[in-house]
Amino acid sequence: MSAEVVPIRPRGPEPSLTPMLALTAPGMNSVNSVILDRMQSQIPLIPALAGHLISGGGKRMRPMLTIAGAELCGYQGDRHHKLAAAVEFIHTATLLHDDVVDGSDLRRGKATANIVYGNPATVLVGDFLFSRAFELMVEDGSLKVLKILSRASAVIAEGEVDQLTAQRHIETSEERYLAIIGAKTAALFAAATRIAAVVAEKSEAEERALEDYGRNLGIAFQLVDDAMDYDSESGEMGKGKGDDFRDGKMTLPVILAYARGDQEERGFWQDAIAGFRTEDEDLAHAVELINRHDCVSATRERARHFAQRAIDAIACFPAGEARAAMAEAAEFAVARRY
Amino acid sequence: MSAEVVPIRPRGPEPSLTPMLALTAPGMNSVNSVILDRMQSQIPLIPALAGHLISGGGKRMRPMLTIAGAELCGYQGDRHHKLAAAVEFIHTATLLHDDVVDGSDLRRGKATANIVYGNPATVLVGDFLFSRAFELMVEDGSLKVLKILSRASAVIAEGEVDQLTAQRHIETSEERYLAIIGAKTAALFAAATRIAAVVAEKSEAEERALEDYGRNLGIAFQLVDDAMDYDSESGEMGKGKGDDFRDGKMTLPVILAYARGDQEERGFWQDAIAGFRTEDEDLAHAVELINRHDCVSATRERARHFAQRAIDAIACFPAGEARAAMAEAAEFAVARRY
Numbered sequence: 001m002s003a004e005v006v007p008i009r010p011r012g013p014e015p016s017l018t019p020m021l022a023l024t025a026p027g028m029n030s031v032n033s034v035i036l037d038r039m040q041s042q043i044p045l046i047p048a049l050a051g052h053l054i055s056g057g058g059k060r061m062r063p064m065l066t067i068a069g070a071e072l073c074g075y076q077g078d079r080h081h082k083l084a085a086a087v088e089f090i091h092t093a094t095l096l097h098d099d100v101v102d103g104s105d106l107r108r109g110k111a112t113a114n115i116v117y118g119n120p121a122t123v124l125v126g127d128f129l130f131s132r133a134f135e136l137m138v139e140d141g142s143l144k145v146l147k148i149l150s151r152a153s154a155v156i157a158e159g160e161v162d163q164l165t166a167q168r169h170i171e172t173s174e175e176r177y178l179a180i181i182g183a184k185t186a187a188l189f190a191a192a193t194r195i196a197a198v199v200a201e202k203s204e205a206e207e208r209a210l211e212d213y214g215r216n217l218g219i220a221f222q223l224v225d226d227a228m229d230y231d232s233e234s235g236e237m238g239k240g241k242g243d244d245f246r247d248g249k250m251t252l253p254v255i256l257a258y259a260r261g262d263q264e265e266r267g268f269w270q271d272a273i274a275g276f277r278t279e280d281e282d283l284a285h286a287v288e289l290i291n292r293h294d295c296v297s298a299t300r301e302r303a304r305h306f307a308q309r310a311i312d313a314i315a316c317f318p319a320g321e322a323r324a325a326m327a328e329a330a331e332f333a334v335a336r337r338y
Numbered sequence: 339m340s341a342e343v344v345p346i347r348p349r350g351p352e353p354s355l356t357p358m359l360a361l362t363a364p365g366m367n368s369v370n371s372v373i374l375d376r377m378q379s380q381i382p383l384i385p386a387l388a389g390h391l392i393s394g395g396g397k398r399m400r401p402m403l404t405i406a407g408a409e410l411c412g413y414q415g416d417r418h419h420k421l422a423a424a425v426e427f428i429h430t431a432t433l434l435h436d437d438v439v440d441g442s443d444l445r446r447g448k449a450t451a452n453i454v455y456g457n458p459a460t461v462l463v464g465d466f467l468f469s470r471a472f473e474l475m476v477e478d479g480s481l482k483v484l485k486i487l488s489r490a491s492a493v494i495a496e497g498e499v500d501q502l503t504a505q506r507h508i509e510t511s512e513e514r515y516l517a518i519i520g521a522k523t524a525a526l527f528a529a530a531t532r533i534a535a536v537v538a539e540k541s542e543a544e545e546r547a548l549e550d551y552g553r554n555l556g557i558a559f560q561l562v563d564d565a566m567d568y569d570s571e572s573g574e575m576g577k578g579k580g581d582d583f584r585d586g587k588m589t590l591p592v593i594l595a596y597a598r599g600d601q602e603e604r605g606f607w608q609d610a611i612a613g614f615r616t617e618d619e620d621l622a623h624a625v626e627l628i629n630r631h632d633c634v635s636a637t638r639e640r641a642r643h644f645a646q647r648a649i650d651a652i653a654c655f656p657a658g659e660a661r662a663a664m665a666e667a668a669e670f671a672v673a674r675r676y
Contacts (some may be wrong), residue, residue, distance in 0.1 A: 043500045097465060100438075101458035120439035120502055123461055127435060128495035130465070134488035141481055150472035157466035162381045164458055268477055 017059075020068060027067035027081065028060065034085035038132055047124035049117045049125045053092055056108050061221070062192045063088045067074040068329070069196025069210050072314065072322040079199045082136045087192045089133035090149065094156055096126035101164070102247060145195045152191035159183025163249070170258060170273045172250035181222040182215065183273060188216030209313050213326065216310035220333045225304035226251035230287050231296045233337060242283040248273045251297040252302065254329075257286075260293040302335045347535035349390035355397070355424045358406060361663040365405035365419065366398065376470055387455045387463040394446050399559070401426045406667070407534025407548050410652065410660040417537045417621055418637065420474045421483060425530045427471035428487065432494055432526075434464035439502070440585060471618060483533045490529035498519025501587070508611045510588035519560040520553070547651050551664065554648035558671045561641035564589035568625050569634045571675060578619045586611045591633040592624075598631040601658030641672045 013311040040049040063084035070080045098104070098117045099112040106112060114122040130153070133326045137146050162178045166172045197207040212283030229244045231254045244251050250273065259271045272286060290296060317323050346675070377388040401422035409417045436442070437450040438457045444450060452460040475484050501518045504510045531552030535545040567582045568591045582589050588611065594608045609615045610624060628634060645668040655661050 041496055041499075043496050043503065045499050045503055046496065094465070097461050101461055119457075121499060122433050123439055124495055124498045124502065127432070127468070128492060128499065130468065131488055131491035131495055134484070135492055138481060138485045138488050143476060143479055143481070146472070146484065149475045149477050153469035154466060154473055156385065157462055157469055158379055158381050160462045161379075161383050161459060161466065164462065165383055167380065261358055 006070045015328050015335050016307060016338075017329055017332045019321070019325035020332075022063065023071055023322055024064045024067040027070070027084070028064060029286055030078065030081040031060070031063045031067065031084045031088070032080055034136070035088055038089075038136060039084060039129065039216075041128065041301065045121055046125055046128055049096075049113050049121055050092065050129060051184050052110075052113050052116060053095060053107070054088075056110050057208035058108060060088060062188055064090050065189060065192045065214060065217070067324060068155070068326050069193040069214075070200060072317050072326060073197055073202050073206070075200035077199065079140055079142075080196060082140050083195050083199065084192070085141075086133040086136040087188065087195075088147065089129040089136070090153055090156075091188060093126040093130040093133070096111070096122050096129070100126075101160070102243070104243065106243075142198060144198050148191045148194055148198070151336060152187045155183045155187040159185070159187065166250050168248035168273055169250060170270050172255060174252060174255050177250060177252055177255055178219070181219055182224075186215045186218030187223040189221070190215035206316065209316050212313035213310045213330075216306040216313060217256070217330050217333060220303040220307040220310065220330065222335060223252060223299050223306065227253055227299035227303070228337070229253075230290045231337075232291070242280075245272065245283050245286055246278045247273050252299045253290045254286075256295040256298050257290045257293050260295070261289060263318070265289055292334040301332060307331060307334045353666050353673050355667055355670045355674075357659070357663035358402065358667040358670075361409055361660055362402045362405040365408070365422070366402060368416065368419040369401045369405065369426070371399075372419055372474070374428055376423060376427075376474060377467065383455070383459055384466055385464055387434075387451050387459055388430065388467060390448075390451050390454060391433060391445070392426075392508040394448050396446060400429050400526055403527060403530045403555070404534050406660060406664050407531040407552075408538055410655050410664060411535055411544070411547070412539050413534065413538035415537065417478055417480075418534060420478055420532065420538065421533050422530070422668045423476075423525065424471040424474040424487065425533075426496075427474070428491055428650060429526060431464040431468040431471070432498070434460050434467070434598055436498070436631030438464075439498070440581070442581065466566035467492040477556045480536060482536050486529045486532055486536070490525045493521045493525040495586060497523070497525065504588050506586035506613060507588060508608050508610055509595060512590060512593050515588060515590055515593055516557070519557055519564075521559040524553045527559070528553035531555075544654065547654050550651035551648045551668075554644040554651060555668050555671060558644040558648065558668065559589060561637050561644065562671060562674060565591055565634045565641070566636040566675070567591075568628045569675075570629070583610065583621050584616045584627060586613050591628045592636045594633040594636050595624075595631050598633070599627060603627055638672060645669060645672045 035054060039054060040047050066080050066084035066087055095107070096113055099107060099114045100122050104112045105115050129233070133149070134146075137149060159180050159182070163184055166176060166180060190211045191214070194207050194211035197210045226244065229241060229251065254269065254273065258266055261269065268277065268289065270287065272282060310330045311327045314323055314326060373392060377386050377392060402423055404418050404422035405579070433445070434451055437445060437452045438460050442450045443453050451463070471487070475487060497518050501522055504518060528549045532545050532549035535548045561670070564582065567579060567589065591612065592607065592647060596604055599607065606615065606623065606627065610620055648668045649665045652661055652664060
């Protein structure tokens with residue numbers, strides 16, 4: 001079965017997350033210790049539920065970015081370990097709440113916490129992790145970091161509410177979609193990288209450069225996540241494929257397919273996004289329409305644009321292992337299939 | 339109809355919240371401005387949903403305590419206005435999440451936000467207000483205040499999870515109940531009063547005195563709230579009466595009625611708390627059993643104990659309008675019927 005596989009597209013050396021993982025491995029060991037230590041509570045349900053998601057095999061992309069950013073800045077201390085754990089706690093809290101909000105039942109291929117432990121506990125443990133994140137930041141003691149991450153948290157919540165408002169609204173524009181993912185996803189990427197420059201006491205310009213890297217990378221990541229939900233060539237991302245479609249989420253592949261479609265196709269999308277076409281054959285038809293207009297690759301092309309901006313944003317830092325790993329992570333964000 | 343009303347019990351001068359309201363009125367005007375200003379967002383659903391609860395006629399007891407505490411400390415500045423608003427945002431966020439967690443449909447006599455706007459938006463706007471609270475604290479810039487309120491937020495979440503774990507467990511003890519309300523309710527009261535001493539730059543002993551006042555007052559408030567859910571002499575508190583009963587919440591009136599009951603009564607409570615007795619006649623029977631063993635007045639007596647501890651905690655502050663108003667507020671907490 002494997003001998004005659006013909007590659008679907010010509011493959012150069014695929015960009016990989018491996019250099020990033022290697023760069024951040026020692027730091028991430030410390031971060032993971034903080035995470036495991038600080039998700040504890042005398043209320044046993046809290047570590048049980050938090051651990052269900054935290055041990056569930058996520059990439060820990062956001063704290064990894066803090067560690068990578070600190071490497072890029074040549075930072076020698078260890079303040080960023082606690083702060084990276086705080087970033088991951090904020091992210092975990094939003095994932096727990098997202099799963100309740102979306103009524104999800106699968107994440108990273110596992111039953112979600114809300115399915116296993118119920119919505120009430122999931123909401124409350126999210127609140128706990130969010131509070132714990134702020135406790136970690138307060139322990140670090142930088143008001144600058146606290147400002148960056150409290151602002152990011154408010155922006156994330158605004159983005160989530162905005163996404164909820166746009167849901168099932170076929171007329172959502174690409175501009176609005178970009179504003180939503182800029183808030184709900186990229187704000188935390190941007191904060192995660194910016195705080196690395198803050199603890200390293202770098203200049204305002206370097207802070208902004210790392211923030212720009214994070215924001216653009218976050219947008220690229222979300223674009224590709226959204227593309228993969230309709231990409232027949234992509235593996236399962238963990239969440240159930242077609243969830244966005246059935247939830248009537250206005251992601252870029254749909255926005256483009258609607259814009260590029262004819263009258264009949266638009267009628268289909270109107271019905272589907274309104275929630276009247278949720279069967280498997282409807283999803284199959286949606287994927288077909290998206291393929292017909294090359295909307296998955298168009299979405300990946302948009303992602304490539306933002307990834308390139310991310311790479312160029314950190315050109316002001318010295319070349320070396322850290323910068324190369326961060327650049328390749330941005331390329332990986334675009335190319336990945338899972 | 340009014341000429342021949344016979345008072346149910348002899349009435350002395352009833353303790354009232356009026357002196358507290360008068361003491362804090364100017365400060366609360368400023369706090370309310372901050373609240374209205376800072377619950378805004380470019381996402382219209384956020385102020386709409388937040389305003390539904392915030393304009394819903396709560397007493398704003400917690401920010402009022404920060405203002406009263408600052409008066410007690412002779413504080414002349416205005417930092418406490420923003421911080422009191424932050425306290426109210428934290429409280430509002432927990433109320434929004436509580437209503438989702440409990441599936442409530444009434445609060446303060448109005449349909450809850452989750453009924454009007456749905457659970458997803460309610461969870462997310464709670465997250466927004468929580469983040470906004472931290473933004474306000476960061477603007478103030480006191481790491482000490484940030485530490486007190488981030489710790490309180492984590493403790494609240496732990497208390498809420500603990501309450502969830504105790505729900506429908508008839509063997510919950512008074513000690514565990516006190517630990518739960520100490521966390522879910524009293525921690526924020528304690529933080530709200532303590533931060534007043536912090537901004538007024540009072541001694542550690544005065545900080546602790548105000549914290550002790552707040553904690554004990556919070557316990558008294560929650561005890562009486564829980565008593566009123568079974569008190570046939572109390573007016574509606576706003577939430578649907580009997581909600582605790584139907585939710586199988588182990589509050590002190592039930593804990594005492596179970597402890598004081600005979601075999602048959604205990605059987606009833608076991609069934610009821612497990613969720614097999616949720617009809618109106620079951621609630622009526624529960625109220626009758628609670629009355630038979632004087633459990634509402636016993637709960638109020640427990641509250642009186644904590645209110646007295648609150649009053650004595652602030653004896654180290656000079657006598658005057660502020661201390662008298664705060665003492666009467668503690669008496670009011672015990673005596674109130676709504």
